[in-house]
Each structure stands twice: as structure tokens, then as C-alpha cells.
Amino acid sequence: MAYDIKLAERIRPEFGEIPFVEKKMFGGVGFLVHGNMACGVHKENLIVRVEPQKHAALLKKAHTKVFDITGKPMKGWLIVEPAGCKTVKQLSTWVKEGIEFALTLPPK
Secondary structure, eight states, X not given: OOOOHHHHHHHGGGGXXXXXXXXXXXXXXXXXXXXXXXXXXXXXXXXXXXXXXXXXXXXXXXXXXXXXXXXXXXXXXXXXXXXXXXXXXXHHHHHHHHHHHHTTSOOO
């Protein structure tokens, strides 16, 4: 299955004035800030990179699960199912979470 192009289109404006790069990865698309992944789309799901210390708490939110496409869960990465990013407010909250974390990382 190809990735959800409409979800990717909804993500782009969420970056506002923050410069980002789109990169094809893991069969989908990733959105990078200073070379660090902030969020992306894998199949129909939103992927969000979050602060590792917040990972467990954010996993308790509805429609989230561990990002694991290889059999090895990635700490600090979440999958948000379509129902969890259906509204503009939901999507904005998640994308902001990813951007904020990516901005704490040293540029690549």
C-alpha cells in the first residue's frame, strides 16, 4: 500500500515558517527539520518522533501505538492512527510535538 498522500498534504502547512525537507523513506514520506525527522506518513498512519521521556505518556493517548515496522520498536517514535489525526486540531498537536522535539536536536 502506498502512503496517504492526502495526510502528507495536510501536514505541510503545519510547519508554517519552519523550514523543512520532505524525504521519501520507509515506503512513505518523512518531514525533516535541520536533517532530523519530526514526523511522517507510513501507509495511512502519521508517524511522530517525540522526546523519549514523553514516549510512554503519549502512548496512553487514544489511537497511538509504538512505531514498529521492522520487529524492533523504535523508542521515541509513535504511530498515530487515522482516527487520532482526523481533525486539524489533532493533527496540529501531533505535528507540533514532532517539530518541537526535532528542533532540540543538533542539525545533521
